[in-house]
Amino acid sequence: MSGGQGGVASRAADARPATGGPGPRPFGAIVRATTRALLGRRRTILVLLFLLVPILLSLLARAMPGTEAREEIAIGLLDNLVVRVVLPLVSLLIGTAVLGAEVDDGTIVFLLVNPVPRWEIVAAKLLVAEVVTLALLVPVTALSGAILVAGLPGVDAGIATGFTVGVAVGAAVYVAIFVAMSVVTSRALVLGLGYVLIWEGFLASLFAGTRNLSVREYTLSIAQAVSGVDITAGQGIAPAVAVVMSVVVFVGAVVVAIRRLGSFSVTGGG
């Protein structure tokens, strides 16, 4: 018995890490692990399938006979399908996955029991969510826009660029909101869906005052400013307001996420 113990004792003593200053910051390790976990999820495959919808519908719209109202069709499709549905839902699925998946299955505890500043965890998770979301939404929006407007006489090709820039800003803000939501509540996916459908899809656009609190309105306002085409039919918010509010909401969401993760409590479950 004592011999066995001695063996273990020496091994336990060996388990001391190399001293001589710390290794690199954990930011990169969290980014790599999060990317791997995110890309391995079934949810991400679902998102990819979902992204084919605007491209296919754009091809269909372009193939339809008749040359009238091409601009209205393009704006209608990009607004109603991309900005209203695809943008918030893709942001929701990815934004709530980067931290929310670990919160849901309890493995967040292995991330929290490390001397990593909470801002660094949020920053790494947010970076992955933003990069993946933008990498998916920006090309899909640009491609759909190009299919709908490129080379058509009398149609402003700036619509595609405008929507692409608008969607990029909207995605950045949405993802920050959903990352924060996944730290605040364990039902982020359901609540996020409610927020997208009820607030963004319906209530926020009802009144001039609430438009200032809608990511969809920021997206459309920026798309309009960049393209120079009247996308909102004179109902939109000023581009300056859209930009400032996007920054305010983004920063606010990040601050909430960091603060909530800093006081995130976990019970052992026993």
Added chain:
Amino acid sequence: MDASSLTGAPVELIGVSRWYGNVVAVNEITFSLAPGVTGLLGPNGAGKSTLLSMIAGLLPPSAGIVSVEGRPAWRDPSIYRRIGLVPERESLPGYLTGRGFVEYAARLHRIRDPRAAAARAIEAVALEDAADRSIGGYSKGMRQRIKVASALVHDPAILVLDEPFNGMDPRQRLHMMDLLRAMAADGRTILFSSHILEEVERLGERILVVVAGRLAASGDYREIRRLMTDRPHAFTVRSSADRRLAAALLDADAVFGVELTEAGLAARSEDFGGFGRSIARIARSAGVTLFEVVPTDESLESVFSYLVRR
């Protein structure tokens, strides 16, 4: 009781309570841990995990102070340089290999050579053979061991383990006990929880008994063991003549109380072993045939509730 009462012990709790709404999970607990192995014993739902979560800085106390080496544990990630936690939860990132999981922990701790540190920690839990397999396919015992390896990777001075022997086979259990003993001999503070008395008895030099959120007993395990055995024991006896046997038992001073019930004879004795030895002799001399002698309150819960009432 305030922060000035802290002594700087590895782990210290002063008047700690934790409640969830109206439910009190931990009630006014005070203790401190010194280097060595301490076992936290209690039935399921006694508040062990809540206590360990608070010590590991994952849960704020509702009242009182929880400190690690003199600093409040809550909202201070720097304590994780000194403390390692093995949570009870079995969920692990299934997309990683065992080695990948431990290396990730090493990187989060900013260890210079995460590969070497992970290899050493995996060796310490004797999981080298399975280290490169995906955690998704690990058995319960392997999951326990890889969690321990991940908690050891930064060589913590304090190790907190929630039900570490769950799911381990006897050989793995012995190995883990040896490892924890060796780490304690190295001057570390080890706190582990269990609802199984034998585990705690074999490993814990000191024992804390928690029942219904309260600290029911604490101290040397021999002392606790004595408290647990020198208590009234209840037996249910079925025989060919319960009434005659009852009289004979009382006559022989083998019991201090008997009661005739529908299930048979309910007897209470202070001497667990003595009663078992003498009842057969007493029954024989009284001409009574014994059908069954069953200790009725040997569940751990009854031992615990006795300690609480005491």
